[in-house]
Amino acid sequence: MRPATFEYLAPKTLEEALELVGDDSRPLAGGQSLIALMNLRFATPEALVDLQGIPDLTRISDDGEFIRIGAMASQADTETNSIVLNSVPLVAECIREIGHWQIRTRGTVGGNLAHSDPASELPAVMVTLGAHYHLASKRGERKIPAVEFHQGAYDTALDPDEILTHIAVPKQKPTERSALNESVRAAGAYAIAGTTSILERNNETCLRAKLVLFATGSKPYEVQGLNSVLVGKELNSGSFSEASELVASQAPHFDDFHATAEQRKQIFRALSERVLQETWQKFQVGSS
Numbered sequence: 001m002r003p004a005t006f007e008y009l010a011p012k013t014l015e016e017a018l019e020l021v022g023d024d025s026r027p028l029a030g031g032q033s034l035i036a037l038m039n040l041r042f043a044t045p046e047a048l049v050d051l052q053g054i055p056d057l058t059r060i061s062d063d064g065e066f067i068r069i070g071a072m073a074s075q076a077d078t079e080t081n082s083i084v085l086n087s088v089p090l091v092a093e094c095i096r097e098i099g100h101w102q103i104r105t106r107g108t109v110g111g112n113l114a115h116s117d118p119a120s121e122l123p124a125v126m127v128t129l130g131a132h133y134h135l136a137s138k139r140g141e142r143k144i145p146a147v148e149f150h151q152g153a154y155d156t157a158l159d160p161d162e163i164l165t166h167i168a169v170p171k172q173k174p175t176e177r178s179a180l181n182e183s184v185r186a187a188g189a190y191a192i193a194g195t196t197s198i199l200e201r202n203n204e205t206c207l208r209a210k211l212v213l214f215a216t217g218s219k220p221y222e223v224q225g226l227n228s229v230l231v232g233k234e235l236n237s238g239s240f241s242e243a244s245e246l247v248a249s250q251a252p253h254f255d256d257f258h259a260t261a262e263q264r265k266q267i268f269r270a271l272s273e274r275v276l277q278e279t280w281q282k283f284q285v286g287s288s
C-alpha cells in the first residue's frame, strides 16, 4: 500500500524542527516503523518533519557521569561506538539483538524509544540502567526517567509538539555488571519474552539487583522484591533459581499464537535464571 498524501519537511536545526512538529506533523527518524504504519494507513500525518538533517541529534558523548546518546544516532553507529562499548556495554549488547544490521543502519535509538514497542529491547535496557530522556519543545526542555516515559504499548510521555533530543545513560560503575537475554522464534525477530539485569557487588556480596522484563506486558516491567532475595548474599545457582521463581510468579502471562501462558511462565523462569547467571559471571571473567 501507499501512504496518504503528506508534506515532507527537512529542517536544518532543532529550533526549526520545533517550529514544525505538532498534532498533525510527526518527527521522522529512520522511518523503519513510521513509514510502515503510514503505508498501512494506521498513521496519516499531514506532514513529516525529517530530523536527519540535524547533526547535533546524532552526537554520542561522555560527560563524566553520563553517556549522552543523541536521539538520531543510528542503532548501528551506537552499537559500535567505543564510548558506548566501554561505559554502557548493555546498550551495545542490546542493540545487537535488534532486527538485522540493515535495519539498524536506518533505525535510530530515539526512534526506537519513541515508538515504544512493548517487545523492544532498548526501552527495557534504559529502564534497567536508570536512563533519563531529554525532551525539547518551543515551551522549553524537560527530562524524564525512562520508567515514566514508557507509559504503555506505543504510548509515551511525549507531547505532540515535543522532540526527544538525547538519552542520558549513567555510566557503568566498576562494581556493576549487566546482561540481556531473550527468546526469539528466529534470529533478528522480535522477542516473545526478554529479560535484562544489572547487579552491583562488593567483593563477593551482592549490593543491588534489578531485573526488568520485556515482551510481556504493555511496557517494561521491573520485578519487585528481587533485592530481598539477592542483596547481602554471595550469589550462587541456588540464589538465581530462587530469583527466577519470583520472576515466574510476577511475569504477566497470556496466551497468543507464539506461546501459551504456561510456556511463557517457563520461558521467563529460564531466561531470568540465565540472565542473572550471565551477569554474575561477567564479574568472574573480568568482562564488562
Ligand SMILES: Cc1cc2nc3c(=O)[nH]c(=O)nc-3n(C[C@H](O)[C@H](O)[C@H](O)COP(=O)(O)OP(=O)(O)OC[C@H]3O[C@@H](n4cnc5c(N)ncnc54)[C@H](O)[C@@H]3O)c2cc1C
Pocket (backbone or CB within 6 Å): 026, 027, 028, 029, 030, 031, 032, 033, 034, 035, 051, 071, 072, 097, 098, 099, 100, 103, 104, 106, 107, 108, 109, 110, 111, 112, 113, 114, 115, 117, 119, 120, 121, 122, 158, 162, 163, 164, 165, 188, 189, 190, 191
Ligand atoms: C524488519 C524489522 C525488524 C525489527 N526488529 C526489531 C527488534 O527485534 N527489536 C526492536 O526493538 N526493534 C526492531 N525493529 C524496530 C527498528 O529497529 C526501529 O527501532 C524502529 O522501527 C524505529 O525506527 P526509526 O528509528 O526509523 O523511527 P521512525 O520509524 O522514523 O519513528 C518511529 C516513531 O517515533 C517517532 N520519533 C522518531 N524520532 C523521534 C524523536 N527524536 N522525538 C520524538 N519522536 C520521534 C516518530 O514520529 C514515530 O512515531 C525492527 C524493525 C523492522 C523494520
